[in-house]
Amino acid sequence: MKKKKVLALVLAAAMTAGVLSGCGNSDGETRGGSGESQQASAPAESSAESSEEKSSEAESSDGERMTISVLGIDWGYGPLADSEMEQYWEEMFDVNLEIEWVNYSDYTQKLNTLLAAGSQPDVVQIYAVNESFYYPIFTQAIDAGNFVDLTPYIFEGDNALAKTNAVMKNWSDDFWDQTRYGEGIYILPRSKAETAKGSGIEVRKDLMEKYGFEEEPTTMDELKDWLIGLSNAASEGEGQKIYALDFYGDNFMTNRTKALAVAFTGQVDWGIDENGEFQYIQFNPKYIDFLNWMKDLYDAGVLDSEFALGNADTSKFKAGNSVAYVNEWYSWNQSADKTSNKIFDKNTPDTYTAWALMPVQGPEGMTVVPNTSDVDSCIAISANCSQEKIDKIMQVFNATEEAYPGYDLLMKDGVEGVHYTLLEDGTRDTSDETIGQKRKEGYVGAWNQIFLKTDADQITDKFMRDGAKRASDEAIQRVQDMKDAIVKYLDESKLKNEIANLQSATYDSQWTNLTTDVNSMCTQYVMGQITEAQWKEFVQGIVDSADYKAIQAELKESAGK
Missing domain, CATH: 3.40.190.10 (Periplasmic binding protein-like II)
Structure with missing residues (x-):
């Protein structure tokens, strides 16, 4: 003892x-x-x-x-x-x-x-x-x-x-x-878990106000133009490169981009297509529309040109190097005085102000990502x-x-x-x-x-803290409005990950090998190194493979369909 x-x-x-x-x-x-x-x-x-x-x-x-x-x-x-x-x-x-x-x-x-x-x-x-x-x-x-x-x-x-x-x-x-x-x-x-955690788009409100971008985008086309415009204006005005998004690495399935992809595809990781077949989001035919959206940012020079190298600091939002950050919808809980709970890096000016956009509407859905598991x-x-x-x-x-x-x-x-x-x-x-x-x-x-805790309530726990760490009333109202919109959308759309707890032996043994090049091909497409036809041919090769078809069949069997 x-x-x-x-x-x-x-x-x-x-x-x-x-x-x-x-x-x-x-x-x-x-x-x-x-x-x-x-x-x-x-x-x-x-x-x-x-x-x-x-x-x-x-x-x-x-x-x-x-x-x-x-x-x-x-x-x-x-x-x-x-x-x-x-x-x-x-x-x-x-x-x-x-x-x-x-x-x-x-x-x-x-x-x-x-x-x-x-x-x-x-x-x-x-x-x-x-x-x-x-x-x-x-x-x-x-x-x-x-x-x-x-x-x-x-x-x-x-x-x-x-x-x-x-x-x-x-x-x-x-x-x-x-x-x-x-x-x-x-x-x-x-x-x-908190509802649909990865459904936030954090932004620099101080830059929005300083450069006249206070009218917030509501569609994905508007968001693209807004990001390009604010990135260019802030870069010129601040005398340093300020990117559109905090984005690095060659994984397009992280929280840094998933909400954007969901808006274009109308599904999360795994959905069910019009034929009743299980479908992976990156093999959805509409996923190319998301890649084109990202490519437009890249071509406009507002994404790190070397994002694939994985340097996290280049476009780091919390260091002041980007105007937006796709992240948890509750992670911008800056205190009202901006210093008692400073969400930006310690060496950044106290004038940096965090904010978040309401969920943005895309062609097939909103920038709302239900949890893979609650x-x-x-x-x-x-x-x-x-x-x-x-x-x-x-x-x-x-x-x-x-x-x-x-x-x-x-x-x-x-x-x-x-x-x-x-x-x-x-x-x-x-x-x-x-x-x-x-x-x-x-x-x-x-x-x-490891110990039991109360169910997540990030608004209370993060924004409504006692004393000096409490967020501003404006921020509290915005984050509550965001959660209400997210919950409403999920209730109406019934969007969910369709393979939660389903079993597939082929998925377990072959998925990593089957998809090992997918994100690399995404990177190459966004950077203009392959054509749309080459991307579609690559995806079709996977979709037609025996392993992918076996995964679909085994998931169907596991679901009792």
């Missing part, structure tokens, strides 16, 4: 933040007092038992705390084992956590190696491969019986998570359907766990604000006095260098990828 150094930390937190005295969690069940279950278990339940009873239940036969081993993703922050944040969680849940945070670039390989050996930890975070959580090596492990089917814990009995958990009971059947593999559910979502992140539980351990995992990893008051704040910003300083105006200040280091070491704000 780890040596604990957190008693003083716990006491200090209790004195400075009384809301934590009952222990805090992410969505809202009062510990021993709300009538909601603390955990979903097969035959067990524990609503009103004392903390002493909880403690003894979690102890192993020698009186030590139960240990839960975990594998999670480090997104480049370098969290430390046994950090003060980790220790605080352990005290809160009366458990010993053995967590290995693996860098995102190595995570899938690390997990797959463990899966192949059948030696996965008790809890593993599942990282989507080819935008699917149920990727081949994980499904093979499921088929081998190495992971727990969570269906009974979610739906069966009086303590089922979907009935009692303050977050999960709000999830629709459609959402749960996104978690299914065959007849079971083997991933446990940590939250429901599951934000998820975990799976090893079948090697005993029933007692599974019950404990259900308690610890599905905690809520009502069960542990103060949990939501703890999840977001850590412990007051350790990970932030509370200012008089309500601002949680993290500017102190020591505090910043402790936040990094403790991975503050990132535990929500």
